[in-house]
Amino acid sequence: METVKYLLNEDRMPTSWYNIAADLPAPPPAVLHPGTKQPIGPDDLAPLFPMGLIMQEVSSEREIEIPDEVQSIYRQWRPSPLYRARRLEQALDTPAKIYYKYEGVSPAGSHKPNTAVAQAYYNKQEGVKRLVTETGAGQWGSSLAFAGALFGLEVLVYMVKVSYNQKPYRRALMEAYGARVVASPSTETNAGRAILAEHPDSTGSLGIAISEAVEIAAQDPDARYALGSVLNHVLLHQTVIGLESLAQLEMAGDYPDIIVGCTGGGSNFAGIAFPFIGAKLRGERDVRVVAVEPAACPSLTRGQYAYDFGDTAGMTPLVKMHTLGHGFVPSGIHAGGLRYHGMAPMVSHLLQLGQFEATNVQQLETFTAGLTFARAEGILPAPEANHAVAGAINEALRCKEAGEAKTILFNLCGHGHFDLQAYTDFQAGKLKDFEYSAEEVAMALAGLPS
Amino acid sequence: METVKYLLNEDRMPTSWYNIAADLPAPPPAVLHPGTKQPIGPDDLAPLFPMGLIMQEVSSEREIEIPDEVQSIYRQWRPSPLYRARRLEQALDTPAKIYYKYEGVSPAGSHKPNTAVAQAYYNKQEGVKRLVTETGAGQWGSSLAFAGALFGLEVLVYMVKVSYNQKPYRRALMEAYGARVVASPSTETNAGRAILAEHPDSTGSLGIAISEAVEIAAQDPDARYALGSVLNHVLLHQTVIGLESLAQLEMAGDYPDIIVGCTGGGSNFAGIAFPFIGAKLRGERDVRVVAVEPAACPSLTRGQYAYDFGDTAGMTPLVKMHTLGHGFVPSGIHAGGLRYHGMAPMVSHLLQLGQFEATNVQQLETFTAGLTFARAEGILPAPEANHAVAGAINEALRCKEAGEAKTILFNLCGHGHFDLQAYTDFQAGKLKDFEYSAEEVAMALAGLPS
Structure with a gap:
């Protein structure tokens, strides 16, 4: 019944975001103009984004200061709590220690x-x-x-x-x-x-x-x-999640053996994982990182690492990423936030560098995991977050089989208060799993730009 | 833009609930058996409640220890944050200081x-x-x-x-x-x-x-x-809200001049107000306390202080309370949690003792207040909580007129994530105000048991 919560004092809230570009052995491939196929520069993006964000998009500085006013607003819900999921550990009867960072405390209910x-x-x-x-x-x-x-x-x-x-x-x-x-x-x-x-x-x-x-x-x-995802500056802003987790685990006297995050466009995964992957890239500390994506939209596990458009119509710059092809239409699963044909280029680059592994799970398994979590921990996760929950539960059960007391950290990126239709349908037996045939995936990939 | 949040360290979380019965100049009227009309005792309640709760119901000890296991579970979301509503103060251009205690951080989203x-x-x-x-x-x-x-x-x-x-x-x-x-x-x-x-x-x-x-x-x-409300032990458990607020305001170097809470059955109001009313009863510190109820269910402002049943069918014991009559059917306002014909006997008793004042507000005003709050503070309140928001805004605007920098504390007892149909209807102009004629109220009161 015990609740174990690690709350960081506000004066230990990160004052900088962590930019993983600084620690890469090689930079990710250039972003190309959709017409000329030549690398684009900051000025090409100026009609769409303010220069402050464009500079972050291309920066290679390790630490980028969080403006005071942004920090002040963050403080409304940050530092977000890190919990030790004792009741879930008991329910699973696992020797593993499970920690979760909870981003559903924001006013909008997620990490966004x-x-x-x-x-x-x-x-x-x-x-x-x-x-x-x-x-x-x-x-x-x-x-x-x-x-x-x-x-x-x-x-x-x-x-x-x-x-x-x-x-x-x-x-x-x-x-x-x-x-x-x-x-x-x-x-x-x-x-x-x-x-x-x-x-x-x-x-x-x-x-x-x-x-x-x-x-x-x-x-x-x-x-x-x-x-809201995919771009470097978006991933950058999310690193407060992992930076806080690092400090909170330090309070707990712990460090993760395994980090689990769900992936759609890649931003919540980057948020929890990049600070830890950075430590690995710098040779400071090892960690196994697992990305969990839906079987119904498996860009990392079944897509191709190739140049593709960010949108269906082909108007955006070309970026090198794991993609199912910009014409790919994912099945109507309830984890709407994970239904994107591609992956953040920075996340894709790190997969190519072997910095993490990717897996996919079926929809029914994720909802079963979500209900197990809700009944043990009291928080009803968003369908997207259920993918991370399922991944963490699988790791914890593997620890049980192996008799290993590993430390698992996962990101519970949002609550499910706006997703109760999905839970209703699941409990009524109306949800289904999805699996694409090799032919279907190949057909979608055939639409990649040459 | 500044966020001002007062987070209490877990080691300062209350270890006892506060029982206002200890500080009353006179006990509230006895609870009567519905058949015999004689005062009932603990044994009469045993088929319905465990003895631990019955003993709390009739206790007159000032401090009742919170069991360790309950404290441990509280710690999942408690101490809940106390915010200074700087952005709302700016939006209202008031010299008043507005603080709000936020109970929507619990897994179920309210103080319950x-x-x-x-x-x-x-x-x-x-x-x-x-x-x-x-x-x-x-x-x-x-x-x-x-x-x-x-x-x-x-x-x-x-x-x-x-x-x-x-x-x-x-x-x-x-x-x-x-x-x-x-x-x-x-x-x-x-x-x-x-x-x-x-x-x-x-x-x-x-x-x-x-x-x-x-x-x-x-x-x-x-x-x-x-x-979930009305009974003494329920009100008792909610006093953690006010006890934490006391400690948090101490951190802020402040004490409320005015406390505002919404009232349905009375439990969230008791939670925020009783520890402060207790200090007033003990002659330690004065405070003005305002209960805000819906005009569509005005038990405190238009009801009668009389013995009545807690349920419509007349099966429960008789309690002395402000009531509109157990046959009263409130209009279908969206603040469902405030649609109860009576008021907690302990809250009613304190109104009789002149320890607080009661007011009522119309539905449309509460939703307008809720949107003003959401856009300033980022949190969308539950329709019930909007009554407290409206009350606090009214007090802040009075301070503006009078040029007084008073300190206002209110309880934001829950978020509105499950109430978006109400907001949709409000923004579409589909909601209405309700007002009962004197005849309608008199007719409902005519059904009171003799």
């Missing part, structure tokens, strides 16, 4: 505000008046809406139409924070109108929504675009 | 687990195997389901049928914790079958659900009944 607040800050600093973004399941959109409200920035969210209709509560949260939410494809953009002309009943896709958001941001000098 | 965990503990101690309760909106049911999961107790929840159908996500949360949830009226009890025989389409009521839960608990020797 770590970067949303930083992005809003740098945009505000440079005089930007409004932020435009896209959202699928809504975690990112509601986090940016929250951050925008704090900084007095207008926020415009293109929300994939099927989610807009099926997840009215996520939309309501964004609207409560004062954001404007538009179902995508919309009649407000050329991209949206073109889709609607051809497919009047289109239910949208993340790719289309990105195209709409980018179009609006690029043509409005007072607006900029914001992305 | 403070008592659910304690109740589960004492039942478990006495060998009880299952807990039976009722729930309206679902905050209480999900908190007891959470506590039951931790202690390995079965939890059976009779959920008012209209909520069961309209709020499937609250039900899903209870089921995720492993509770069994039954729509009330059900065919499982005599009470339920009697109602269904007469009204096959009955959508239920809290009163009917209480009757069903009490019936099941009373006839099953391994089961006990659990109530």
Whole structure:
């Protein structure tokens, strides 16, 4: 019954983000212009992002200072708690020690505000008046809406139409924070109108929504675009998770043997793992790191490491990443935040360098793990986080078999308060597993740009 | 932009609950047997509650020790944060200092687990195997389901049928914790079958659900009944809120001039206010305390101080309280947790003693206040909590008019993650205010037992 919580004093909250680029043996492959196929520079990104973020995107300094104002807002929910999952350990009867970092304490309920607040800050600093973004399941959109409200920035969210209709509560949260939410494809953009002309009943896709958001941001000098994962600066902002965990485990007199994180675009995984992988890269301390992705969207485990577009329409720069092809449409699993065809280039690069291993799990296993966790620890995880829970439980059960008292750390990146339809469907036996045939994967990969 | 948060070290978490009965100039009126109209004793309550809780119900000791195991579970989310609402102060341009205690950090999202965990503990101690309760909106049911999961107790929840159908996500949360949830009226009890025989389409009521839960608990020797508000022991468990606030304000070098809490059954109000009212009763320190209730269920402001039943069917003991009559059916406002015809007898007694004042607010004002709060502070409050937010904002605006820099403390008793339909309806202009005519109130009061 014991609760073991490690709360870091505020004066030990990190004052810098950790930039793993500083510790790489070789830099990741260049980002290429979609037309010329030549490496792009900071100026090419200026219409979309403020220079403060672009400089972080290309920086190789190890420590990047967190502005005071961002630190002050972080303090509303940070340092987030690190728990020893004693009750889960008992339920599993494992000799392993399981620790979890809990990011669901943020006002928007996930790790996303770590970067949303930083992005809003740098945009505000440079005089930007409004932020435009896209959202699928809504975690990112509601986090940016929250951050925008704090900084007095207008926020415009293109929300994939099927989610807009099926997840009215996520939309309501964004609207409560004062954001404007538009179902995508919309009649407000050329991209949206073109889709609607051809497919009047289109239910949208993340790719289309990105195209709409980018179009609006690029043509409005007072607006900029914001992305919730994949890019280096987004991963950078999330490293507060791992940095705090390091300090909290130090309080516990412990260091992880195994770190588990779920992966979609890669940002929460990077957040928990990069500071530890950095120590490994610097030869200071070894650790085994495991990325867990859905079997229904297996970019790391079944994708190809190749140049591809970040969006479905092929408008973004080309980045080298593990991808299933930008035309890949993942199955309708409930972990909406993990349904992305590619992986953050920095995460992909580290997999190529052998710095972590990747595995995938089926949807039903993740929900079973989530309920086991909820009944033992009291927190209902988001479907995305259930992938990390399942990964951690598997490692703990392996420890049981082997009789090894290893130390496992995982990132519980968000709560499931907005995902109860998924749990309802799971408990009613309505959810399914998904598995792609080799042919299906090959067909999607055939669409990679040459 | 500054965040000002007061986190209490775990070693300063209260180790005792505060029992205000010890500081009363006169005890509250006796609880009467519904048949004999004679005062009841502890043994009369034994079929429904474990003796550990009954002893707390009638105790007059000032400090009642919190069992170690309960403290350990509290530590998962306690001490809860106390915030200085700087950004709200700025938005209101008030000289007042506004502090809020935030209870939404509990796994179930409100203050209810403070008592659910304690109740589960004492039942478990006495060998009880299952807990039976009722729930309206679902905050209480999900908190007891959470506590039951931790202690390995079965939890059976009779959920008012209209909520069961309209709020499937609250039900899903209870089921995720492993509770069994039954729509009330059900065919499982005599009470339920009697109602269904007469009204096959009955959508239920809290009163009917209480009757069903009490019936099941009373006839099953391994089961006990659990109530989420109103009773002395429930209010007692909530005093951790105010005790922590006292210590946190001490850290801030401050003491409230005004305390604001919302009232339904009275438990969150008691939690924040009783430790401060106690200091006033002991002549140590003065404070103005304001209870804010919905205009649609105005027991304190428009009810009568009289003996009445706790349930609609008239099966419970008679208690002296501010009541609108046990036959009163409040309007369908979204603050479901405040829709109760009566008030905790201890809270009523303190109002009679002039220890606090009561006011009521309309629904639309509470949602406007909630959105103002969400956009300034980033946390979306539950509709119930919006009543406290509205009360605090009104006090802060009065300070602005008067040019007084008073210190206001209020209890933000829960988040609104499960209440987004209410916000959606509010933003769509679909919500209404409610006001009862004097005749309507008089008619409800005419049903009071003689």
